[in-house]
Amino acid sequence: MHRNKEKPKAIDLSHHLSNVSKARKTSPLKGLQRYSGKEGVVQMAGGFPSPAYFPFSELSAEGLVPDSFPLSPTSSSTSAFSWLFRLFQGSKPPEKTTHLTIPxxxxxxxxxxxxxxxxxxxxxPDSRIKRLALSLSESGFSTGMAKGVPQLQKILDELVGKVYKPAYEDSVILVHAGNTDGWFKCVQTFCNPGDGILVSEWTYPSAVATMVPYDIKPVPVPMDGLGMSSVGLRKVLEEWDGSVSGMPRPRVMYIVPIGQNPTGAPSTDEIGKTMGIERKQEIYNICVEFDVLIVEDDPYYFLQEAPYVPKSKRSAIARFNSDEEYLSHLVPSFLSIDYQGRVIRLDSFSKTITPGCRLGWFTCNSTFAERFERQGETTTQAPCGYGQSIVTALLLNWGYDGYIRWLRALASQYQLRRDFILDCLGDEFHLKLHYETSGVWSGCDIYRAYGKAPADVAFNEKLTTIKPMFSLVPPTSGMYIWASYLSASTCLQLHLDNHPSFDGNGETLEMQLWIDLAEAGVLFAPGWMFSAKEENTDVPGEGHFRISFSNADVSTPSSASPILDMKAPGWRSSKS
Amino acid sequence: MHRNKEKPKAIDLSHHLSNVSKARKTSPLKGLQRYSGKEGVVQMAGGFPSPAYFPFSELSAEGLVPDSFPLSPTSSSTSAFSWLFRLFQGSKPPEKTTHLTIPxxxxxxxxxxxxxxxxxxxxxPDSRIKRLALSLSESGFSTGMAKGVPQLQKILDELVGKVYKPAYEDSVILVHAGNTDGWFKCVQTFCNPGDGILVSEWTYPSAVATMVPYDIKPVPVPMDGLGMSSVGLRKVLEEWDGSVSGMPRPRVMYIVPIGQNPTGAPSTDEIGKTMGIERKQEIYNICVEFDVLIVEDDPYYFLQEAPYVPKSKRSAIARFNSDEEYLSHLVPSFLSIDYQGRVIRLDSFSKTITPGCRLGWFTCNSTFAERFERQGETTTQAPCGYGQSIVTALLLNWGYDGYIRWLRALASQYQLRRDFILDCLGDEFHLKLHYETSGVWSGCDIYRAYGKAPADVAFNEKLTTIKPMFSLVPPTSGMYIWASYLSASTCLQLHLDNHPSFDGNGETLEMQLWIDLAEAGVLFAPGWMFSAKEENTDVPGEGHFRISFSNADVSTPSSASPILDMKAPGWRSSKS
Incomplete structure (x- = not known):
């Protein structure tokens, strides 16, 4: 961990521990392990198989080199996107690799x-174990059964210290099995049945699905174009009335500040509006005032993208001149302003290495880390050793600088993908810039999409009589575009009526359109899934899709063009 | 899964689901994935990174060949143990490996x-997804986010079908992240706060540590030499009085039937006493009668060993002539008699491949498997893909027969290790055979250990005046010896009095001796950790150690011999 003796130490926040968490003892057998590190000890306590019986003499991997992806493809001499199209079209360019071996x-x-x-x-090994007086019943923070391999621990220490710069001195890093696991451990560690958790009004549905079975409810906080609204947050907390809500005032917040899932809310200051550190500071201060813990679920942190510029106006953009410039443009983590230790940051390798490694880490105060570790001992134990070994070998080979270079290219890749899908929409629809002064998207570059007029109708004439089919704000981070099909109810309803499989039952329009699109070969994520509200309080006929640009290939063997399919129902129906 | 249409289907046991488990919905986003399998679909719903951004072009491993370890080392032309000593002494024999590659x-x-x-x-891919009517809100058992790779699923289907032979038709296999994770999921799925779980009176402490924080208490069931007593079980259930215990009658049992942890209770019928299938059948019938679910935690299943024969009487033993003979001597799983689907079997690769793979699987009825999968979606998700890939590649290379060959050799290895440690004890102590007609070890081969007499005292004379220092029953499976130092209180107390660090406080004698041994360089597991009883109802002065023979090397650079150290305190003290 990046240590700085000038920083304050974490304050005591142990009153936030749940009853379940407080009741966890050191797994008694695991407590023995502190003696295992002692040199020369004969280990006949735990059921550790001899490594002689591990059926592998070596693992190895062909790891990509850190600069496998260009940083500025638009500077290419041929088409700006030619190499991207090659990638999309499945002709894999030869990969430059380095051989990694773990004996x-x-x-x-x-x-x-x-x-x-x-x-x-x-x-x-720990010299403290030499003290005979060290009783097994003494609960300490070093039993090891739920910790990562030491080499990985070192890498994470360096990364967190250099990039996130925690504002208190004694922060601790502990591996977990991915942010889904990390969030589950947070819910169990901080909340009792009947509690509520503050979330953005549109949020990651799995995060809600994690808490609800334990009778812990999401408490939605209004959003604006920068994500969670600090004004809205204060209002929720100040006006909290337990007798109305049937819940104590929430003590825990769940937030995805970067690449807000699902909306992809802007979070860089390059378009003049900052979620950035100012908004985070406002939220943090309110959390200090109301004694709220902040769980910062931040898997998209390194995928922050430059603002979208329509194809017609876009010229070659070399985004950053150096890794330092890239890092300096990343919005700081909540950790950077957390002088009390009330932030639990969840990091994951799922979006930056592979989802399948099920590997991430907490950065938090040592009291909470100790409780997470105890929980790990009776659930996941340590993350898979194969994944840890291979990811660690790669990161050791790359070094800190190599990993930052990889991340910088990855951010650039997602920017290209975002531009590509938005350009496609621009080709198929009339995208008109629009601004609002209130609501979720106030102050953002909103693109409203109108169907293109048939050749025999002047566009402007059409425009005066039709409503926009959907709206979107180009995201500046993450993998998602959040499209809202405002006021499109007539069109959609009409379309559904005409659908051969429409059975008139109570499915929402959104769901019906979703199934229609799925049937046509395109999968979006229906917006209702991301709502933190118990009841649908949206404007009738207003709906949303989350469109992910992380994975789809242009060359997918569907004969139908997804873009055309997406347009078709609305356009067809607007004529009838 | 091994399907047999003549077998009955699982009965409805959904009334056993906990409130938490019943409240789990299909993670809404994950429900989308059923559409992803459709050919040609353009996936823009989930945040799946493109595999182009996975920083590995290939993983590979040097896997040991299945016959890496001999099956019958005693038939060697030189010393029976020479090759074992070579292994213990750290001179690694060249390993014969096969190259495994995953592109x-x-x-x-x-x-x-x-x-x-x-x-x-x-x-x-699933043809059902072609049905447009398939609504997302319909909860099904095929969303996939918490499932294993299909190739592994196939391997496990074959293994379970051929070896465990479930007695009902519609059993389901679902991967988990190791048996600790599997057991945690069982606790969450079946028990509400205030419930109790039936366990053997000596049991695996982590299993208890998993339940207690959720206000779920262990309910100890008496044991005999074969493990859990069916008579004791019936008594507990029949005489259950909720007003006394403050708990409803337990509906769930946790049992480690093979290599019982910690006692290593005998479980093969080769010594005339059978846990075997008869005892299991008795327990199963009682569980049917009282509607109890059986969670069979069975990581040592394949490590069943032949009975111990003292060194002086031992000749070359070729244990089994074939893999078929080996398999036919394994005590059948509870699954083999479970015609209702009330057994949840937990299997793990921790003892047979490596602990670090954090990979195992449930075999259970489909209702429970579906609930486990839902739970997986908001906790672990699927087990680590690196571990799954590499283990799967190895098992694909070995095939079913190769894996059985590996397991057979492993059982043989643990038998050698057990014999080695027991032989060492026999060298240092007088081990006298003893039988009891009641109690935990009734009917077992009990060895009572007496200190060897100094040269100037006849052994028989000494024997009449001293009490045994400890007793043990050679285990016939697993990794553990359970040593009981009956009636040795005088010796131990005296020894502790003389210890320079003894401070007279209330540590138990057992713990003090444990620390003394640890200080001398040997780690056993203290017996009290494994007790399922809330209060210590043991005979005063009676204590236990669990001695694991899975890992220690003779060549460990401790100058002290562990065996001598273990003897020293007791012997010294018996003289004063």
């Missing part, structure tokens, strides 16, 4: 090795 | 590949 037994004591990383977790 | 993209559609296995879980 079973280490050549030097600190080498990454399978004998250690495929074993149950073990603590590092 | 990023599959060459043939069903090939194991990183693009799929390092992605978030995906369902297999």
């Amino acid at each position: 079973k037994y280490p050549a030097a004591p600190n080498d990454l090795n399978l004998a250690a990383s495929l074993q149950y977790g073990k603590p590092e | 990023k993209y599959p060459a043939a559609p069903n090939d194991l590949n990183l693009a799929a296995s390092l992605q978030y879980g995906k369902p297999e």
Whole structure:
């Protein structure tokens, strides 16, 4: 961990621990492990198989080199997107790789090795164990069964210290099995049945699905174009009336500040509007005032993108001149202003390495980390040793600088993908810039999409008689475009009536359109899934889709063009 | 799954679901994934990164060949244990390996590949998705986010079908992140706060640590030499009085039937006493009668060992002539008699491949599997894709027969290790055979250990005046020896009095001796940790250690011999 003796220490926030968390003891058998690190000890306590019986003598991987993706493809001499199209079209360019090897037994004591990383977790040798007085019943923070391999721990320490710069001195890093697991552990650690958790009014549905079965309810906070509204937050907390809500005032907040899931709310200051650190500071101050913990679920942190510029106005853009410039443009984490230790940050390798590694980490105060570790001992234990080994070998090979270079290219890739899908929409619809002074998207660059007029009708004539089919704000981070099909109810309803499979039952229009699109071969995410509200309080006929641009290939063997399909129902119906 | 249409289908046991489990909805976003399997679909719903951004073009491993370990080392022409000593002494014999490769993209559609296995879980293509009427809100059992890679699923289907032979037709296999995770999911799925769970009076402490924070208490059931007593079980259930215990009658049992943790209770019928299938049948019938679910936590299943024969009487033993003979001698799983679907079997690769893979699986009825999968979606998701890929590649290479060959050798290895440690005890102590007609070890081969007499005292004379220092029953499975130091209180107390660090406080004698041993360089597991009883009802002065023979190397660089250390305190003290 990046230590700075001038920073304050975390304050005592242990009153936030749930009854379940407080009741966790050190798993008694695991407590023994503190003795295992002692040199020369004969381990006949735990059921650790001998590494001789591990059926692998070596793992290896062909890892991509950090500069596998160009940073500024628009500077290419041919078409700006030619290489991107090649990628989309499935002709994989030869990958430049480096050979990574993890032997079973280490050549030097600190080498990454399978004998250690495929074993149950073990603590590092610790001179304290020499004290005979150290009782097993003394609960400490170093049993090791739920910790990561030490080499990875070191890498994460460096990354967090250099990039997030926690504002208090004694923050702790602890691995988890991905942010879904991390969030589950937070819910169990901080909330009792009957509690509520503050969330943005549009939020990640799995985060809500994690809490609800435990009788913990989402408490929606209004949003604006920058994400969660600090004004809205204050209002919710100040006006909280437990007798009305049947819940104590929430003590925990769940927030996806970057690449807000699902809306992809803007979060960089390059378009003059900042979620940025000012908004975060406002939210943080309110949380200090009302004693609220902030769980910052931030898997898209490194995927912050430059603002969208329509194709017609776009010229070659080299986004950043250096890794330092890239890093300096990333909106700081809540950690950077957290002088009390009330932020629990969840990081994940799912979007930056692979989802399948099920590997991420908490950064939080040591009291909470100790409780998370205890919980880990009776649930996940440490994350998978194979994933840890291979990811660690890659990061050791890349080094900190190499990883930042990889992330910078990845952000650039997602920017290209975003531009590509928005350009496609621009080709199929009339996208008209629009601004609003209130509501979720106030102050944003809103594009309203109108169907293109048939050749025999002048566009302007058409425009005066039709309503926009949908609206969107180009995201500046993450993987998602949030499209709102405002006031399109007539069109959609009419279309559904004509659909051969329409059975007139109570499915929402949104869902029917979604199924129609799915049937046509395009999967969007229906917006209702992301609503944190218990009842649908939207304007009737208003609906949303979340469109992910992280994965789809242009060359997918569907004969139908997704864009055309998306347009067709609305346009057809607007004529009838 | 091994299907047999003559078997009955699982009965409806959904009344056992906990309130938390019943409240779990299909994670709404995950419900979308059923459409993803459709050919040609353009996936713009989930945040799946493109595999182009996975920073590996290939994973590979040097996997040991299935016959890496001999099956019958005692038939060696030199010393029976010479090769074992070579292993213990750290001179690693050259390993015969086979090269395993997992490419990023599959060459043939069903090939194991990183693009799929390092992605978030995906369902297999399913013709049902063609039905437009399939509503997203319809909860089904095929969303895929918490499922394993299909190739592994196939392997597990074959293994479970051939080895465990479930007695009902519609059993389901679902991967989990190791048995600790599997057991946690069971606790959450079946128990409400205030419930109790039936466990053996000596049990795995982490299993208890998992339930207690949720206000779910262990209900100890008496044991005999075969493990959980069916007579004791009936008594507990029949005489249950909720007004006394403050709990409803338990509906769930946790049991480690093979290599019982910690006692290593005998479980094969080769010594005339059977836990075997008869005891299991008795327990199962009682569970049917009282409507109790059985969670069979069975990581040691394949490590069943032949009975211990003292070194002096032992000749070369070739245990089994074939894999078939080996398999036929394994005590059948509870699954083999479960005609109702009330057994939830937990299997793990931790003891047979590596602990670090955090990979295992449930075998259970489809109702429970569906609930486990829902829980997985908001906690672990699928097990790590790296671990799954590499283990799957190994098992595909070995095939079913190769894996059985590996397991057979592993059982043989643990038998050798058990014999080695018991032989060492036999060298240092007088081990006298003893039988009891009642109590935990009735009918077992009990070895009572007496200190060897100094040269100037006849052993028989000494024997009449001293009490045994400890007793043990050689285990016939698993990794553990359970040593009881009956009636040794005088010796131990005296020893502790003489210890320079003894401070006279209330630590139990057991713990003090444990710390003393740890200080001398040997780690056993203290017995009290494994007690399921809330209060210590043992005979005063009676204590236990669990001694694991899975890991320790003779060549560990401790100058002290663990065996001598273990003897020293007791012997010294018996003289004073």
